[in-house]
Amino acid sequence: MELEKAILATITTNSNKVTAGASIFICENKEEMDKVAANLEAILDGISHALSDELYIIVKH
Amino acid sequence: MNEYTYPILFGITIGTIARFIMLKTDYRQYPTYLHGKIIHLALGFIAASLGAVAVPALMEKEFTAVTFLTIAASQFREVRNMERETLTEMDSYELVPRGNTYIEGIAIAFESRNYLVIFTSLLGTLAYLVWNIYVAIVVSVLCYLIIRKYMSGSTLGEIVDIEHAPVTFDGAGLYVDNIYIMNIGLPERQEEILKYGMGFVIKPKTFDVRSSIANLGQRQAILHDISVSLGVFRDSGTPALVPLIKRDLDDGRIGVFILPQNKDLNQAIKVLQSVPVLENAVRMPSEANTQSKE
Numbered sequence: 001m002e003l004e005k006a007i008l009a010t011i012t013t014n015s016n017k018v019t020a021g022a023s024i025f026i027c028e029n030k031e032e033m034d035k036v037a038a039n040l041e042a043i044l045d046g047i048s049h050a051l052s053d054e055l056y057i058i059v060k061h
Numbered sequence: 062m063n064e065y066t067y068p069i070l071f072g073i074t075i076g077t078i079a080r081f082i083m084l085k086t087d088y089r090q091y092p093t094y095l096h097g098k099i100i101h102l103a104l105g106f107i108a109a110s111l112g113a114v115a116v117p118a119l120m121e122k123e124f125t126a127v128t129f130l131t132i133a134a135s136q137f138r139e140v141r142n143m144e145r146e147t148l149t150e151m152d153s154y155e156l157v158p159r160g161n162t163y164i165e166g167i168a169i170a171f172e173s174r175n176y177l178v179i180f181t182s183l184l185g186t187l188a189y190l191v192w193n194i195y196v197a198i199v200v201s202v203l204c205y206l207i208i209r210k211y212m213s214g215s216t217l218g219e220i221v222d223i224e225h226a227p228v229t230f231d232g233a234g235l236y237v238d239n240i241y242i243m244n245i246g247l248p249e250r251q252e253e254i255l256k257y258g259m260g261f262v263i264k265p266k267t268f269d270v271r272s273s274i275a276n277l278g279q280r281q282a283i284l285h286d287i288s289v290s291l292g293v294f295r296d297s298g299t300p301a302l303v304p305l306i307k308r309d310l311d312d313g314r315i316g317v318f319i320l321p322q323n324k325d326l327n328q329a330i331k332v333l334q335s336v337p338v339l340e341n342a343v344r345m346p347s348e349a350n351t352q353s354k355e
Binding site for chain 1 (some may be wrong): 244246249298300
């Protein structure tokens, strides 16, 4: 079976929110998180989705 | 030279001209340039020859000649396969793909137009042989009119109402009117989308239309056509900027989210109205026996 969607990376400012799974990038604040997410989005050709204010995921569609 | 020479020539000419008329290059840019056109004109010529020769063959009591038409049929089915393969191959390089339903529709049109050519030249030759060249010309003109009338199917504007609707964000959720489109996380992307995005709500006029516009192939065709006509604000590797259509499950309306390069509202609505209704997407639930007739 082929996976159609996959979480490629997780970006958060709150390390308590995620523990394992895709690569986790822990950031100091929202600005840094936005920057990292924008870079990862471009690098991975995915879309960054916001699950909450402190948690973004990059998803390959 | 014999009594059939002129009727056959007449039929072939009429058929080839008919194919030429049906072969117009429009905004879909297909068939594109000279080579694509020559292929279809040549096939049209072959189809016209088959149609024209069939009548004299029957008049000479050469009934086996009809089997030639079956060869023609398989030949033109090949045309359909050829078109389908080419277009499918090309589709993966489109920024906004046509989608398989649209491609199938185009391929069917190419096949059926060859049959129309056969009928035109057959009727033209028949009229020439039975009556004379003047009647044949009248018959050919009638064929042209019928072809022109039935060449294009209905368009989206006939079956739906199209309204402009604002593109808004509720948190990370992107909405067109009240229809949820997708989740966009980055504030930077959200700004781009608010700046370049346009939203439309398409309301079905009848119950039948609901399922037709819900068809994913029909939706992709809408996106492709509007992206071709108005340009598209995206590049490879920017999946967040992909135009999308989502459906309101409550009432069957669909929300169209596009990122055009040319933000001309009136033109966008015109383009949406002239999107072809794909025959593979048409559903007629009201024709079912289980539905009560109104």
